[in-house]
Amino acid sequence: MKLQDIFTKAYSEISVDKIVYGRDASELEGSCQAVVWPTHKEQVQHMLKFASKDMHFTIRGAGSNTLGAAVPSQSIVVDMSRMNKILEWGSDFVVVESGLVLGELLTSLEKKRLVFPIKPLELPLCTIGGMIAMNTYGLDTYYGRMENWVEELEVIDGEGNRVKVSGAQLKDFLGAEGITGIILSAKLKLLTEPRQKTVSIFKFNTITSLMDKAIILDKSPNVLAIEYLDDFCSHYLSLGQSLHLLVEYGNDAGVIKDPEEIAKIDELKEKLQHVLINKKYTQKEDPKISIQQHAKFLHWCQKNGVPCFGHMKLGIFHPNFREGSPLQREMHMLVMGLQGEIAGQYGIGRKRKRSVSLDRKVRLQTLKTKYDPKKILNRGILID
Numbered sequence: 158m159k160l161q162d163i164f165t166k167a168y169s170e171i172s173v174d175k176i177v178y179g180r181d182a183s184e185l186e187g188s189c190q191a192v193v194w195p196t197h198k199e200q201v202q203h204m205l206k207f208a209s210k211d212m213h214f215t216i217r218g219a220g221s222n223t224l225g226a227a228v229p230s231q232s233i234v235v236d237m238s239r240m241n242k243i244l245e246w247g248s249d250f251v252v253v254e255s256g257l258v259l260g261e262l263l264t265s266l267e268k269k270r271l272v273f274p275i276k277p278l279e280l281p282l283c284t285i286g287g288m289i290a291m292n293t294y295g296l297d298t299y300y301g302r303m304e305n306w307v308e309e310l311e312v313i314d315g316e317g318n319r320v321k322v323s324g325a326q327l328k329d330f331l332g333a334e335g336i337t338g339i340i341l342s343a344k345l346k347l348l349t350e351p352r353q354k355t356v357s358i359f360k361f362n363t364i365t366s367l368m369d370k371a372i373i374l375d376k377s378p379n380v381l382a383i384e385y386l387d388d389f390c391s392h393y394l395s396l397g398q399s400l401h402l403l404v405e406y407g408n409d410a411g412v413i414k415d416p417e418e419i420a421k422i423d424e425l426k427e428k429l430q431h432v433l434i435n436k437k438y439t440q441k442e443d444p445k446i447s448i449q450q451h452a453k454f455l456h457w458c459q460k461n462g463v464p465c466f467g468h469m470k471l472g473i474f475h476p477n478f479r480e481g482s483p484l485q486r487e488m489h490m491l492v493m494g495l496q497g498e499i500a501g502q503y504g505i506g507r508k509r510k511r512s513v514s515l516d517r518k519v520r521l522q523t524l525k526t527k528y529d530p531k532k533i534l535n536r537g538i539l540i541d
């Protein structure tokens with residue numbers, strides 16, 4: 158089979174394309190043999206069904222993941238961004254092709270007064286397929302991951318079979334980082350309006366007093382989110398140089414009730430990441446730690462001057478490091494010592510394969526054998 162015959166002009170071997178598609182938002186550099194831009198599911202199916210033995214494919218959405226999950230390894234990059242149509246509307250769902258970027262979906266939803274609540278920081282840019290494959294969280298973490306909002310998928314597996322996926326089988330693709338199949342389209346659940354919330358901001362001088370409050374808040378059924386801000390992050394958000402908890406309630410228990418004021422606080426959360434990058438803290442981590450161990454972890458960050466914010470209800474923190482800092486490795490050791498997970502939110506990609514637990518590795522290998530026995534999809538990503 159010749160890919161040029163399937164894709165005609167939507168096939169490239171020119172060096173500038175190979176260089177551009179050899180990378181994603183990680184600093185990793187891979188090796189891209191060619192790029193294809195499918196526009197129809199039949200092309201994807203044909204490509205995988207008749208792939209010759211030496212062909213390997215790396216699937217790409219917008220390339221915004223930071224872990225090398227879309228970096229090729231002697232493979233053909235399948236850029237899904239031209240499969241970007243909205244296929245069907247319902248009163249509480251929408252069916253979209255996987256290459257649609259979230260920003261465009263949100264613009265269309267606004268016109269229909271409907272809401273899709275998973276909005277990661279890079280929201281205008283990332284694709285629905287990439288968000289499903291990484292099982293992304295949005296900024297409002299209380300909406301959960303993509304898995305809570307996907308009802309059905311249409312997928313082409315590594316053998317070229319077209320599969321409709323729903324119910325328990327969705328887990329075989331959500332968060333699988335493209336190793337089990339190419340997602341063609343997705344049926345997404347929608348809301349008619351965002352969840353109403355009120356907000357309170359609490360200030361603390363010590364981690365001990367902050368933790369006392371956080372443990373009480375964590376037990377309240379009305380608390381949607383407990384966002385931790387250390388003194389560094391608080392300072393740059395103009396809250397003053399102290400520790401803060403930004404608490405979001407699902408009822409009117411919060412002090413701040415005005416939607417406009419709440420929207421400004423949401424903007425602050427978005428701003429934080431840019432502030433850190435401007436200060437050259439380019440390495441954002443995402444360890445997950447049980448609440449019993451939060452104090453030890455936060456003391457370590459404070460002692461070592463590591464700027465940190467986090468989602469305490471999920472147990473996920475974002476300590477930020479400068480490029481090449483030895484503290485990053487030290488933090489990994491600490492998290493393992495606290496029985497936490499190094500990769501709590503952003504996925505594994507090429508960079509963090511060592512942190513996949515043995516149980517998960519076994520499960521992923523079983524899925525790989527089931528859906529992609531020839532191992533032609535996303536080689537070297539998530540598992541070896």
Ligand SMILES: Cc1cc2nc3c(=O)[nH]c(=O)nc-3n(C[C@H](O)[C@H](O)[C@H](O)COP(=O)(O)OP(=O)(O)OC[C@H]3O[C@@H](n4cnc5c(N)ncnc54)[C@H](O)[C@@H]3O)c2cc1C
Nearest residue numbers: 218219220221222226277278284286287288290294335340
């Ligand atoms: C500044 C910044 C902020 C970020 N903030 C967040 C955040 O708040 N929350 C969060 O969870 N992530 C965040 N991310 C990471 C990233 O934006 C998400 O992982 C995003 O979902 C990736 O989407 P993408 O379209 O760019 O996918 P890509 O990066 O192109 O691909 C990601 C993975 O999905 C696979 N894939 C893509 N399309 C398909 C498909 N159609 N079928 C099968 N597999 C596919 C790829 O092979 C790859 O393994 C952030 C990244 C940056 C740079």
